[in-house]
Amino acid sequence: MSGYYPDNFKDAKFDIDLEWDAKDVNDDGTFDKTEAKLFVDEIAKKINDDRAVYYDPKTFDELFKTFDTNNDEYLCRAEMAMFIKKTFAFEEEKK
Numbered sequence: 001m002s003g004y005y006p007d008n009f010k011d012a013k014f015d016i017d018l019e020w021d022a023k024d025v026n027d028d029g030t031f032d033k034t035e036a037k038l039f040v041d042e043i044a045k046k047i048n049d050d051r052a053v054y055y056d057p058k059t060f061d062e063l064f065k066t067f068d069t070n071n072d073e074y075l076c077r078a079e080m081a082m083f084i085k086k087t088f089a090f091e092e093e094k095k
């Protein structure tokens, strides 16, 4: 996810890849539901407020299911990238 939304975080130095490693607690390269929640909550805190409003933590379970496209109960890097991109997207970016 390098270079993802470089201008869209409150702290320009925010490194989404470092955050990824930090929240992938067991270091297996994927997010289980608990890890995914930690990661997405962190992104919601760090991303600019005009994007953060698009994420409702109450819908997390639903979103997790939606973006776990192969239904293995884990979000791989590609699946999580879509989760972040689509969830925090402006309406016109979702098309």
Ligand SMILES: [Ca+2]
Pocket (backbone or CB within 6 Å): 024, 025, 026, 027, 028, 029, 030, 031, 032, 035
């Ligand atoms: Ca993991």
Ligand SMILES: [Ca+2]
Pocket (backbone or CB within 6 Å): 068, 069, 070, 071, 072, 073, 074, 075, 076, 079
């Ligand atoms: Ca999956």
